[in-house]
Amino acid sequence: MSVENLLVEMLASVPHWLAVLLIGAIPVSELRGAIPVAMGIYHMEPLEAYFLSVLGNLLPVIPLLLFLEPVSNYLRRYRIFDIFFTWLFSRTRRNHTENFEKYGLLALTLFVAIPLPVTGAWTGCAAAFVFGIKFRNSFPAIAAGILIAGIIVTAVTMTGMSLFELILGA
Known part of the structure; x- marks a missing residue:
């Protein structure tokens, strides 16, 4: 069972928009x-699916950007978390500093916009935190990435659904 199907099953008693x-x-x-579920399972129109999915994806961004640092600082009081965060930050900076220095906030936007596993708003917020990008800069970059990703996923979902209907002759 896919993650999306499991989520749909778990959320069966709530309104589709929620x-x-x-x-x-x-x-x-x-x-x-969210977009494929909205369009494919709940039969929402593409614009409604896009709007609700983008809004849902934006919801955690502000709390994440505001609270990742205080939570990290609190957890660093414990040796195991301090070791983990030191490893995570040094690894991330070692592997991605060149792109962030070269492309700046555009790199963050593109990272969030590319609809692949391990990219997206949550990881973008973590990257903004690790690279010390201030809220006033990171929020618009992440929001732009979410908007772009939503367009891409909606277009791909519409194309996939059209091909599926064409194949089935529906």
């Missing part, structure tokens, strides 16, 4: 899962 918002908000699926 289910799409929630699926868009959680890190496992984000809008990459």
Whole structure:
């Protein structure tokens, strides 16, 4: 059973619009899962699916950007978390500093916009935190990435659904 199907089953008792918002908000699926569910399972129009999924994906961004640093600082009081965060930050900076220095906020926007596993708003917020990008800069970059990803996923979902209908002769 796919993650999306499991989420749909878990959210069966809530209104479809709320289910799409929630699926868009959680890190496992984000809008990459919410849009296909909205259009394919709940039969929403593309614009409604896009709007609800993007809104759901935006919901956790502000709290994440505002609270990742205080939570990290609190957890660093414990040796195991301090070791983990030191490893994570040094690894991330070592592997991605060149792109962020070269492309700046555009790199963050593109990272969030590319609808692949392990990219998206949640990871973009973590990257903004690790690279010390201030809220006033990171929020618009991440929001732009979400909007672009939503367009891509909606277009791909519409194309996939059209091909599916064409094949079945529906």
